[in-house]
Amino acid sequence: MIEFNQVTKTYRKDWKALDDLTFTIDQGSYTFIVGPSGSGKSTVLKLIYGAISPNKGYVQVSGFRIPGIPKNQLHLLRRKVGVIFQDFRLMEDRTIYENIAFVLLVTGTPRKTIKDKISTVLASLRLTHKIHQYPYQLSGGEQQKVSIARALVREPFVLVADEPTGNVDPEGSAEIFQILKDINSSGTTVIMATHELDYVKNTPFRVISLTQGKIVSDTKEKRCIQ
Numbered sequence: 001m002i003e004f005n006q007v008t009k010t011y012r013k014d015w016k017a018l019d020d021l022t023f024t025i026d027q028g029s030y031t032f033i034v035g036p037s038g039s040g041k042s043t044v045l046k047l048i049y050g051a052i053s054p055n056k057g058y059v060q061v062s063g064f065r066i067p068g069i070p071k072n073q074l075h076l077l078r079r080k081v082g083v084i085f086q087d088f089r090l091m092e093d094r095t096i097y098e099n100i101a102f103v104l105l106v107t108g109t110p111r112k113t114i115k116d117k118i119s120t121v122l123a124s125l126r127l128t129h130k131i132h133q134y135p136y137q138l139s140g141g142e143q144q145k146v147s148i149a150r151a152l153v154r155e156p157f158v159l160v161a162d163e164p165t166g167n168v169d170p171e172g173s174a175e176i177f178q179i180l181k182d183i184n185s186s187g188t189t190v191i192m193a194t195h196e197l198d199y200v201k202n203t204p205f206r207v208i209s210l211t212q213g214k215i216v217s218d219t220k221e222k223r224c225i226q
């Protein structure tokens with residue numbers, strides 16, 4: 001479970017990026033975080049993957065609490081949370097195989113295990129034929145699938161996606177969205193920030209709407225706070 005308890009985040013003195021936010025996200029659920037640019041979506045996600053710390057309140061992700069987590073344990077949290085970004089963040093001078101292998105090499109995974117894991121994940125995403133290509137040779141949608149593969153090989157219990165379809169054409173976006181749904185069906189918690197409201201219009205999933213760092217509606221609560 002993920003818990004935000006009275007979380008306030010200020011990057012600058014005079015402005016609250018998040019203002020006293022309290023909510024929980026159930027293990028295994030799919031949640032959209034929506035809201036205009038600057039409403040605090042990325043800040044919520046950064047708190048979940050331990051990139052930043054709240055100024056007030058706390059964030060609890062599985063057994064880890066921020067603030068409070070010792071610095072030398074932060075990497076354990078980051079390992080458990082898969083993250084994908086709008087701009088993919090692949091290493092341009094490395095092949096698809098090398099991009100995915102990198103995150104496993106740094107944790108000391110044996111080479112044979114790495115090879116097997118990468119074969120399996122690329123097959124499941126129908127990307128095996130791209131394994132020795134470089135990111136620039138792939139479409140936006142394919143690059144995003146590689147970044148999903150890179151997150152999945154670490155077997156995260158939660159996958160956080162920050163505007164994952166922002167640099168992908170409509171067809172690729174639909175595929176990315178379907179892949180995220182499949183990942184969720186297999187038991188992984190998925191949290192996706194987006195400002196593309198088409199995805200969330202008729203969704204059965206939970207939608208948390210932010211405006212200026214506050215929750216203005218939350219479909220789980222079946223009510224609007226306005």
Ligand SMILES: Nc1ncnc2c1ncn2[C@@H]1O[C@H](COP(=O)(O)OP(=O)(O)O)[C@@H](O)[C@H]1O
Pocket residue numbers: 011012017035036037038039040041042043044
């Ligand atoms: N590193 C930063 N330094 C200063 N202000 C920031 C920083 N990151 C975000 N902000 C501010 O915090 C608010 C929320 O930003 P963000 O979480 O990125 O929103 P969103 O992802 O919804 O566009 C915005 O007002 C933004 O300008």
Ligand SMILES: [Mg+2]
Pocket residue numbers: 041042043162
């Ligand atoms: Mg953002």
